[in-house]
Amino acid sequence: MxxxxxxxxxxxxxxxxxxxxxxxxxxxxxxxxxxxxxxxxxxxxxxxxxxxxxxxxxxxxxxxxxxxxxxxxxxxxxxxxxxxxxxxxxxxxxxxxxxxxxxxxxxxxxxxxxxxxxxxxxxxxxxxxxxxxxxADGIVCHPGTHNKWIRLEDGRITAFRTVMTGELFNLLKAHSILADLLALPAGVNDAFEAGVRRALDGGELTAELFSVRARVLLGKTKREDAASFTSGLLIGADLRAGLAFAGETGLVAMGRPELTALFAAAAAVAGRPTREVDxxxxxxxxxxxxxxxxx
Incomplete structure (x- = not known):
């Protein structure tokens, strides 16, 4: 005891x-x-x-x-x-x-x-x-450095898939040609939602990432929107992989509230309501x- x-x-x-x-x-x-x-x-x-x-x-x-x-x-x-x-x-x-x-x-x-x-x-x-x-049966998205998409069946973890979204964003922010743009604040706004849609539409992630800088240089995107667009692009690509894993099952996002809010916002763009759990x-x-x- x-x-x-x-x-x-x-x-x-x-x-x-x-x-x-x-x-x-x-x-x-x-x-x-x-x-x-x-x-x-x-x-x-x-x-x-x-x-x-x-x-x-x-x-x-x-x-x-x-x-x-x-x-x-x-x-x-x-x-x-x-x-x-x-x-x-x-x-x-x-x-x-x-x-x-x-x-x-x-x-x-x-x-x-x-x-x-x-x-x-x-x-x-x-x-x-x-x-x-x-x-007892469903899909849980656990965002973080290594985001997890986890399938529960009868209250047990039966399968899961990891997507390195958080780590990739941090690496791009610290070491890539996009570092100066990603140092700017990112949030859920029109640019974030545009990035999510671009990823959900099947854009090639590595090509889309390079185009972030090109669009700013050529005046097609505001510099202050680049970080939010990139965040949406990465989370949208993560979501696309997760939805392929989840199918039509209802979604729960679990983890730190500031991260679950981002994934819930991205899922809303995809028309998938998401419940958040701390x-x-x-x-x-x-x-x-x-x-x-x-x-």
């Missing part, structure tokens, strides 16, 4: 970590967030990094998810193959300290030539299902449901 007395849930990614102290009644008593992602922890430094969390939030059982369980993290937690639900994750926890410190495994998908992996999103997706925030709420629900399976 150790976990029933309270525990700490940690979402530990590549560049950031967030930890929550969950009380006996399932409410969050305290939390912390910092930029100490797994890539910033030196070799042999995870014991101390975990100690920092307990020093801040209390000497409680610890349930961790995300890249902390990758081969770049603390202890590798092997992937659980699809189909995967909360019971499968709970059965395959990687215990660093018996009954006290555990890492949630990621989920993998392999079928024919298709292959994909995720870490962290599975806790949110299955937590949202456990709380009734998403249906990723933090879903992560906590998943962590609590997993902890309940340990009692």
């Amino acid at each position: 150790r976990w029933a007395q309270g525990f700490i849930a940690v979402d530990w990614g590549t560049t950031n970590r967030r930890a929550y102290r969950v009380g006996r009644d399932g409410t969050v008593d305290d939390e912390m967030e910092d930029g100490k992602g797994v890539l910033s922890v030196p070799s042999g430094g995870f014991d101390a990094a975990v100690g920092e969390i307990r020093a801040r939030l209390g000497d409680l059982p610890l349930l961790m998810a995300g890249m902390v369980g990758s081969n770049r993290g603390w202890v590798e937690a092997p992937y659980v193959p699809c189909p995967a639900g909360l019971p499968e994750l709970a059965a395959r926890l990687q215990w660093v300290e018996a009954e006290r410190t555990a890492i949630v495994p990621g989920v993998c998908f392999a079928e024919g030539d298709a292959a994909d992996v995720m870490r962290g999103e599975e806790v949110q997706i299955l937590g949202a299902y456990g709380e009734g925030l998403v249906p 990723g933090e709420t879903a992560f906590l629900a998943g962590a609590i449901h997993l902890a309940e399976l340990l009692q």
Whole structure:
């Protein structure tokens, strides 16, 4: 019954970590967030990094998810193959300290030539299902650095596809010929919707990206609209791939609100209403449901 007395849930990614102290009644008593992602922890430094969390939030059982369980993290937690639900994750926890410190495994998908992996999103997706925030059968879009399109069947993850939209935008913004244009503010406006439509109409993404600069140079597009158009173009291409995966199923966008809003706006251009679910709420629900399976 150790976990029933309270525990700490940690979402530990590549560049950031967030930890929550969950009380006996399932409410969050305290939390912390910092930029100490797994890539910033030196070799042999995870014991101390975990100690920092307990020093801040209390000497409680610890349930961790995300890249902390990758081969770049603390202890590798092997992937659980699809189909995967909360019971499968709970059965395959990687215990660093018996009954006290555990890492949630990621989920993998392999079928024919298709292959994909995720870490962290599975806790949110299955937590949202456990709380009734998403249906047992449907498609969830999880936007982020590596956007996921995830199929749920009977409350289990059965297939998913990753699209590198966020990372591509960041690379273009930092290192490409479009960097000066992408430094300008981007938002949901007419230029964003035009980019979405261009991608949905089947435009060749790499060619369309170069034309962003050309249209500005030749006066066909306002400079201040370039970032929004590019954002719409990338998200529209992502959406086109996701809709091919989803078919006619209803869509749910889950994650950070500022990102789900962008995908919902793009989906509206495609005539596909999208319901948004907060990723933090879903992560906590998943962590609590997993902890309940340990009692």
